[in-house]
Amino acid sequence: MPNGQVGRDVPRLESMAKVTGREDYTHNLRLPGMLHAKIVRSTVAHGRILSIHTEEAAAVPGVHSVVTCADIRTIIPEPYFGPAFHDQPILADGKVRYVGEAVCVVLSHDPHIADAAAQLVLVDYEELPAVYDEVEAATSNVYVHETLKPAGTFPDLKHLEGKRDTNVALDYRLIRGDAEAAFAQAAHVFEHDFTTQQVMHTPFEPMISVGEPTSTGLTIYTASQSPSFVRIEMARLLKWPENRIRVKTSHLGGGFGAKLYIKLEALAAALALYTGRPVRVALTMEEQFYTITKHATTFRIKSGVDTDGKVIARRCDVWWNGGAYADIGPRVTQKSGFTAAGPYDIDNVYLESVAVYTNRPPAGALRGFGIPQLVWAYESHTDLIARGIGMDPVEFRRKNILRDGRPHATGTVMKDAAIPEVLERTAERIGWDKAFDRGTGTIRRGRGIAIGFKASISPTTSVAIVNVSADGSVTLYSSTVDMGQGSDTAMAQIVAEVLNVPTEGVCVVRPDTDVTPYDMATLGSRSTFHMGNAVRLAAEDAKKKLDDLAAELGLPERSNIPVDQLFKKRYGMQAGNVIGIGSFIPTYKSPDHDTGLSDNVTPFWMIGATAVEIEVDTETGHVTVTRMVNVCDVGTPLNPKVVETQISGAAVMQYGFTMSEKMELDAGQVTNASLADYKIPSILDIPPLMESEAVVATQHSGPFGAKGVGESATFGVSPAIANAIEDAVGVRITSLPITPEAVYRAMRAAANQPLEDF
Known part of the structure; x- marks a missing residue:
């Protein structure tokens, strides 16, 4: 029976x-003899490297060495990595594909010396034509890559094919039903285009990895969401057994x-092995803009509606701007792409979702995993349809909403x-x-609402170990990374619930691949469901073994006997x-190659809605x-207060991406790569009244009825605000962000008043 630890x-x-400054982070790590790395980055968006002049930098007193791809190849002959394609070199290999790509590295015992010397490295390029727009790139004869080499790492990406040109x-x-035939029968057809911009994650702890050669191999200390993947990928790159590589996170x-996946780890490892010394690779906030971003998108959506306001056909064409390297973009394209028709019951759907290389900084996973870009389009489109046929936007959604069964x-x-419950409660x-x-007068008010959903990534594996010591204390070993979402606490609550101990007494060991068992990664709001189920099973296994031990000793009433006794x-x-x-892995069926259909495409759904005034x-x-x-469906909250803060935190983050x-890019160069110019919302910028709620619901396959929450409140923010703007002043914004200039221009255009008249 539940003992009250879950739900507290x-x-x-x-x-x-954390609040007393005692928590340890990878940035605090200092090792004897450690070298600091400063990266020299490309100044052109697309070009062949003709020469790299390192002599002047290498001559600076205190510089240990200057390392190029040729040096990396002495350690790793094939220095290419990536979770979807092995397309990204550790350092640029004869060619650069975006402004800011790592070309070479200066190493010194003093980071300031390395920084100064890096300014002295000169690189000669033969510039090549570049392509930046995702729609243009899909058919361009300017190729970012000559050949594509699938990684073959993950089951859901096994279908990726190597291609040229x-x-x-x-x-x-x-493809479901016959969309074109249904369009021909529709009473109304609506078609709109929407775009989203490229944005950055801006974690306040910049990326950092430290590589340390050891007597048995290599230890990598890293701020990573996926230590298990780092270990596997580094073993592949080095052609070593996994047990020679240890990955530790704080x-x-x-x-x-x-x-996620490999960011700085391969570079830190290669440099450490090349020099035989520990090497620290730590980015500045500016450098994070050149490392990984969120996909810019173009979304064309077309819907056919009958005389009763029922959507009978929908076509979606989505282009994802993946930048110079694929990272996990193909998974975003498929896993999020198949939800592009929205949380609606539509019999005839044709959807095409395309991941495209361009000469921009790479794009990958960012909170929401592509869903906010899609909801921006389909929920703006939904309001436009409702207004076009003269139906209340909420009533239109009620008529078309997708229901269980x-x-x-x-x-x-x-x-x-x-x-439906989330929609009704939000309204x-x-x-x-x-x-x-x-x-x-000059102040007009409006309301807007939007709802979206997301499928969980599958298939993925999580493994957990629960150790009950002889004094009755409990330790949990898990490779789920707590990056502020409270996962350590949630997992401790699950253990405590099963073993009938206080949550506060459960020790959670930080991820360390020599100690903690495999977990695919901390991403996609999967930890509560996937690792939570693994932790529950591990705790139940420990409980059964304790019961069996008591039975061996002739003590049938084990629950009345303290564990230490x-x-x-x-x-x-x-x-x-x-x-x-x-160990937990949910069932899954890969989509059909030709139709994209699958009767078991996800183990659970995340739902979130937003309404604004x-x-x-x-x-x-x-x-x-x-x-x-x-308002979100999170199943049964394991920790209601943490759930509430996750909802509000997700909404605030998406609010920044919205407003x-x-x-900003100029010929591929990011021109606002600092927090002085790239404006994230402060406490003074967010809505003065924010309300968060989890509806009453149960995820029956989740641990104690729970599922993930970290992304759900990102879904509806952008379209809800755009819908409210049209409600207030009658103009429709179709591109993010929604700046005052964009709204002002739209109002002037709607009034047939050219800007030059003002």
Whole structure:
């Protein structure tokens, strides 16, 4: 029976250490003889490297060495990595593909010396034509890569094919019914284009990795969300057995997808092995803009609607700007792409989702994993349809919403997905059916609502170990990375619930691949469900072994006997351990190659909706969100307070991507790569009234009914604000971010008033 540990508002286990400055981070690590690396980066978007002049830099007193790809090849003959394609070199290999690509590295015992010397390295290029737009790149004869080499690492990406003479990394299609025939029968057809911008994760702990040669191989200390993958990929690169490589993480100061797979680890490892000394590779905030970003997208969406307001056909064409290297973009393209038709019950769907290489900084996973870009388009489109046929936007959604027991566009039947409940509760919380002050004079007010959903990544594996010591204390070994989302606390609560001990007494060991068992990665809101199930199984295994031990000793009422007494009775002293092991991998069926259909495409669905009230200053175009309501289906919350803060945190992050954040590029060069110029929201910028709620729901296949929450509140923020702007002033914004200038221009255009008249 539950003992009350699950469902408690347990303060995060590491919170005291963090707020008192005692928590350890990889940035704090110092090793004897450690060298510091400073990266020399490309100044052209696309070009062949003719020569690298390192002599002047190497002559600077205190410089240990200057390392190029030729030097890396003496350690790793094939220095290419990537989770989808082996397309990214550790250092540029004869060619650069974006401004900011790592070309060579200066090493010194003093980071300031390395920095100064790096300025003296000169690189000669033969510039090549470049392509930046995702739609143009899909058919361009300017090729970012000559050949594509699939990595073959993950089961859901086994279908990737090697190609020549193309910028298309993945072209995923989903075909259900006959969309074209349904369009011909529709009473109304609506078609719109939407775009999103390239943005950055901006974790306040910049990326860092330290490589250290050891007597048995190599240890990598890294701020990573995927230590198990780092170990596997480094073993492949070095052609070593995994047990020669150890990967250790500390708490992360934010990740949001930026610190997944290989980022700096291969470079730090290669440099350490090349020099025979520990090497620290730490990025500045500016350098993070050149390392990994969020996909810019173009989304063309077309819907056919019958006379009753039912959507009978939908076509979606999505282009994902993957930048110079694929990273995990093909997974974003497929896994998020198949939801592009939205959380609606539509019989006829044609969907094409395309991952495209360009000469921009690489794009990969970022909180939401592509879903916010899609919801921006399909929920803006949904409001436009509702207004076009004269139906209330919420009522239109009610008529078309996807409900449990009905198949999603992929053919997977919806289960434990509280989409209607989330929609209704969001509308209720914002008071959708109540009178609303529309404003007067230059200040006009509006309301908007939007809802989205996301499939969990599958198939993936998680393994956990629970160790019950002879004094009854409990230790959990897991490779899930706590980067601020509270996963250590949630996992401790699961263990405590099963073993009937206090959560605060469970010790959670930080990920260390020599100690903690395999976990695919901390991403996609998978940890609560996947690792949570593994932890529950491990704790139950430990509990069964304790029960079996009691039975061996003739003690049938084990629950009445303290664990330490049980061990003493068995061993005659305080000695021994009971080890519980749990492994979890959900079932999955790969989509059909030709149709994209699958009847088991995900183990669970995440649902989130947002409603807002806004004010628009018609003289300036300035938009103020005065109230924001975020409602999600998280199953049964393991820790309600942490769930609440995850919802609000996700919404604030997406609010920044909606209202202000944008990477500005000039011929491929990022021109605002600093927090002085790239505007993330501060506490003074967010809506003054924010409300967060998890609807009453249960994920029956989740641990104690739970599932992930970290991304769900990112889904509806952008379209809800755009929908509210149209409600207030009658103009539609179709490109992010929604700046005052964009709103002002739209109002002037709607009034047929050229800007030069003002």
